[in-house]
Amino acid sequence: MRMIVIPLTAALLAAAGAGPALSTTTTGPTQPIYSRADAIKQTVFVEVEGVDSDRDGKNDRVAADFLRPKETETGLKVPIIMESSPYYAGIDGSIPNHKVDVDENGNPLPGVLAAETKTAVETFPGYYDNYFVPRGYAVARVESLGSGRSTGCPTVGDAQESAGPKAVIDWLNGRAKGFDAAGNPVSAPWSTGSVGMIGVSYNGTLPNQVAATGVEGLKTIVPIAAISSWYDYYRANGGVLAPGGYQGEDVDVMAKAVLTRAGKEICAPVMDEFTATQDRISGDYSDFWAARDFLHNADKVKASVFLVHGLNDWNVKTKQAAQWWEALSRRDVPRKIWLHQGGHADPFNVRTVEWLRQLHLWFDHWLHGIDTGIMNEPRADVEIGPGQWGQHASWPLPGAHPVKLWLGSSSRLGLLPRPLSSRESFVDQKTRTAEQLVESAPSPDPNRLAYLTSALPTDVRISGTPSVSVRASLKDGASPYLTALLVDYGTDTRANGRLVNTGQTYCYGQAVPGESGCTSLYRHGTASAPYKIVSRGWIDVRNRHKADNTQPIKPGRAYTFRWDFQAQDYVFKKGHKIGLVLISTDHDYTLRYPEGTKVEVTPGLSSLELPVVFGRLS
Numbered sequence: 001m002r003m004i005v006i007p008l009t010a011a012l013l014a015a016a017g018a019g020p021a022l023s024t025t026t027t028g029p030t031q032p033i034y035s036r037a038d039a040i041k042q043t044v045f046v047e048v049e050g051v052d053s054d055r056d057g058k059n060d061r062v063a064a065d066f067l068r069p070k071e072t073e074t075g076l077k078v079p080i081i082m083e084s085s086p087y088y089a090g091i092d093g094s095i096p097n098h099k100v101d102v103d104e105n106g107n108p109l110p111g112v113l114a115a116e117t118k119t120a121v122e123t124f125p126g127y128y129d130n131y132f133v134p135r136g137y138a139v140a141r142v143e144s145l146g147s148g149r150s151t152g153c154p155t156v157g158d159a160q161e162s163a164g165p166k167a168v169i170d171w172l173n174g175r176a177k178g179f180d181a182a183g184n185p186v187s188a189p190w191s192t193g194s195v196g197m198i199g200v201s202y203n204g205t206l207p208n209q210v211a212a213t214g215v216e217g218l219k220t221i222v223p224i225a226a227i228s229s230w231y232d233y234y235r236a237n238g239g240v241l242a243p244g245g246y247q248g249e250d251v252d253v254m255a256k257a258v259l260t261r262a263g264k265e266i267c268a269p270v271m272d273e274f275t276a277t278q279d280r281i282s283g284d285y286s287d288f289w290a291a292r293d294f295l296h297n298a299d300k301v302k303a304s305v306f307l308v309h310g311l312n313d314w315n316v317k318t319k320q321a322a323q324w325w326e327a328l329s330r331r332d333v334p335r336k337i338w339l340h341q342g343g344h345a346d347p348f349n350v351r352t353v354e355w356l357r358q359l360h361l362w363f364d365h366w367l368h369g370i371d372t373g374i375m376n377e378p379r380a381d382v383e384i385g386p387g388q389w390g391q392h393a394s395w396p397l398p399g400a401h402p403v404k405l406w407l408g409s410s411s412r413l414g415l416l417p418r419p420l421s422s423r424e425s426f427v428d429q430k431t432r433t434a435e436q437l438v439e440s441a442p443s444p445d446p447n448r449l450a451y452l453t454s455a456l457p458t459d460v461r462i463s464g465t466p467s468v469s470v471r472a473s474l475k476d477g478a479s480p481y482l483t484a485l486l487v488d489y490g491t492d493t494r495a496n497g498r499l500v501n502t503g504q505t506y507c508y509g510q511a512v513p514g515e516s517g518c519t520s521l522y523r524h525g526t527a528s529a530p531y532k533i534v535s536r537g538w539i540d541v542r543n544r545h546k547a548d549n550t551q552p553i554k555p556g557r558a559y560t561f562r563w564d565f566q567a568q569d570y571v572f573k574k575g576h577k578i579g580l581v582l583i584s585t586d587h588d589y590t591l592r593y594p595e596g597t598k599v600e601v602t603p604g605l606s607s608l609e610l611p612v613v614f615g616r617l618s
Contacts, residue, residue: 032134060152097248157292238543244314460615477597490576
């Protein structure tokens with residue numbers, strides 16, 4: 001996962017309403033009456049009671065930096081906005097990713113991928129402190145176990161990792177021990193005990209983790225581009241899967257990369273255990289993954305949740321947000337959601353003024369106890385096109401209903417089942433990307449099958465999680481993967497308002513070389529056949545019944561395989577065609593088994609199901 005650090009300019013703060021100091025009010029939002037320049041910085045080492053992740057016989061400790069108004073020295077009590085992270089000391093960029101080209105048994109072939117290098121992050125470089133300290137908040141930055149000045153070892157997603165920031169919340173509420181750099185005990189008489197956690201990517205995942213402990217004092221969380229199940233970050237329906245842009249990364253790679261504490265050699269046994277237990281052969285869900293699945297403890301969440309995710313985030317994919325949102329909805333947790341058209345990004349970059357307005361009102365409501373009216377606003381903000389936001393009662397949008405499209409021979413996709421359609425087949429390969437396989441549809445291709453609707457008579461909006469059911473057999477090869485691609489085919493596919501030109505990638509309306517510096521959201525092959533891959537879904541066919549149970553298939557025998565796509569909210573425009581493309585190996589995401597698996601599909605017994613809000617499909 002990539003942590004994004006955002007410099008806050010004076011112009012943006014002015015646009016957001018952070019001007020000269022104003023008088024306080026008891027009836028409206030907090031005002032910037034405290035000096036950021038005079039704020040007090042304090043470092044505390046908090047003891048994590050009962051956690052000894054490095055097995056040295058002592059309780060681990062986490063380092064926490066606090067920035068708070070100077071008036072807290074003379075009796076002012078303030079709530080705390082906390083960002084916990086394993087990235088503050090940078091990462092070890094020498095850790096190689098796993099090999100993804102494997103033999104017929106799933107064992108890695110020679111060749112490695114390099115990990116990304118992240119440099120250390122300056123303390124308090126972002127906008128939380130600039131915006132909220134003047135408004136009567138403290139801001140905390142907590143280093144994860146095994147990183148920076150903390151002791152212990154990174155354990156990526158489990159209860160030990162959660163215990164680090166949880167201990168800081170306990171300390172702020174007088175329930176844990178804290179020490180200064182000299183080892184002297186310190187307390188937090190300036191704390192109201194009310195804490196809100198926020199962050200992007202890994203920093204946004206930790207709020208989910210800690211909220212799932214039910215810790216008292218955590219009043220709200222704002223998880224942005226965050227994980228709700230680490231299994232669904234590195235696996236999918238029984239298959240080993242990479243986060244977008246990080247092919248070959250896995251839990252052990254992540255743990256070793258964020259292991260930046262002094263004397264990190266003590267953590268070698270813990271790192272070795274990750275490699276031994278994460279299982280890159282079967283990809284099955286196991287106790288290892290259950291310990292890193294926060295959905296199991298969603299019933300413990302007491303904090304309100306303001307969830308934010310990019311609909312084009314292929315690093316932390318949209319399933320992470322959708323399943324967490326659903327679990328919270330079932331328990332009626334106070335909640336709000338933002339879904340934007342960006343990728344793995346902070347909404348500050350997407351909709352600055354409105355983001356700061358809502359975030360400010362949200363924190364004031366949940367941490368200061370001010371009735372700001374934020375809970376009376378619509379629950380869901382969804383960006384359906386560049387800068388085109390709508391507010392809705394919830395998400396998926398009310399009224400979304402499942403519509404089934406049936407596959408037919410000759411690349412047809414329609415509302416009527418075609419049970420007599422002839423069987424069709426393709427042969428798996430591992431060098432061509434999904435984009436290369438998609439671009440020539442509906443023309444035949446030996447390495448994929450493509451099924452397209454006729455031109456849509458109206459706009460069609462989907463909201464929720466599509467799924468696919470495919471009747472197929474596999475033989476003559478080793479790959480256990482089936483990959484489904486939901487594709488928008490049309491002549492005016494756009495990137496943030498600009499027509500996509502051959503050979504260009506666009507990022508917020510600006511052409512960039514290749515994919516450097518941003519997520520490639522819109523791509524195409526030729527000027528006459530533009531497309532966008534709207535969503536993807538993967539399954540290891542050996543896990544056709546359950547993600548935790550591998551059952552070999554009989555070569556040549558037909559089975560019905562059902563699996564989900566990544567959640568989406570998307571409008572297929574009038575005149576476009578909806579496409580379903582079936583492949584086996586997804587070059588940029590799955591393991592790459594030896595080529596040659598023949599996949600034979602029975603179209604008449606196969607279907608695509610879409611959560612349609614409005615529009616006609618024929």
